[in-house]
Amino acid sequence: MSDTQHNDTQSAAERAEREEMFGFHPEILGEAGELPRKVDDRDYEAPNTQSR
């Protein structure tokens, strides 16, 4: 590949990258992480499945 061809390919790749209208990953079903509850003064534990 000549230098000119290489530069053209690179420019086209850069242009495509800039024109891409990417969005957020559609991971929309992720449930809440470990939610806390107070056990005594400052200690927390993750709720079990029954308490959810």
Next chain:
Amino acid sequence: MPRKGHPDYAVDPDRGSSASPTKNARLVDLDEHQDRAASRSGLRDLDAMTEGMSGLTRMQKDRERLFPRGTTADLGDPRMRRHLPTEGQERAPISSRQRNERSKDRRDTQATMPLTQLRAQKDLVTRPERWRDLNDQLSANTGDIQALSEKDQEQVRRVDRAIQSYERHNDRGHVLYSNVRMPYYINHQNLPGFLRNNFAAGDRVAFDRFTHATHQMHETAGYVHDPDGRVAVFELQTRRGAYLGQSDKKDNTQHLLPRGLEFEVVGVQEASYRSPDGTTGTRMVVQLRDVTPEP
């Protein structure tokens, strides 16, 4: 803010880990909550000192800052500020003209920003594990970027710059929507009371993380699986962030808000919305106004 019924606790809507666009609220010990607020305040004092240092260029100050500076262009017209809807006002899709203009601003920004910034932004929003890990680190450290590894600091700063590039092109305000899942014992019956007890007008809410939002309530309603009815919506008035949506050809008005924002609660209300196909729905809404300090 301390809970009225349980003064030992506070609800931090941005504290729980999440790989999805939805924020996960957590109950935190009141002492911890106050310590975190004091920590943020200390970091902002450091930013104010950086801004006051003579002999540093604008670029050097931005590199030293711990929170990203807002860089929004002047409002094109006072009518472009966008105000929070009033109680009883139906939330409708934004106009085709608005979507097309915001999309054009996005294209113009992407055409000129450094590719390293564009790639950092794409990496953050298209890799759920990266979205979770960087945001969890920011939350754990109340937004103190210097607590992150060199590599992670570099990515966060590049995303900050990418958002600022968009803000410099943006001469309009935003009203945005973002889902927030309340703790596990909340359901559709006690959600309204829980919100009113824990988000009183004038309370402050801090977002240490980057935030996913959209410009349309019906769109945000479609981004969440909520069989228990514990997900509320933040309705945010701000001028910050970058449009990551598309033109009017698609129903996609996503928006990336920067990290390190502070909001004031305006109120809680049940709001109805309308989708483009005419269907309607209701959501419990917490209205917030951007009050991020700007040293």
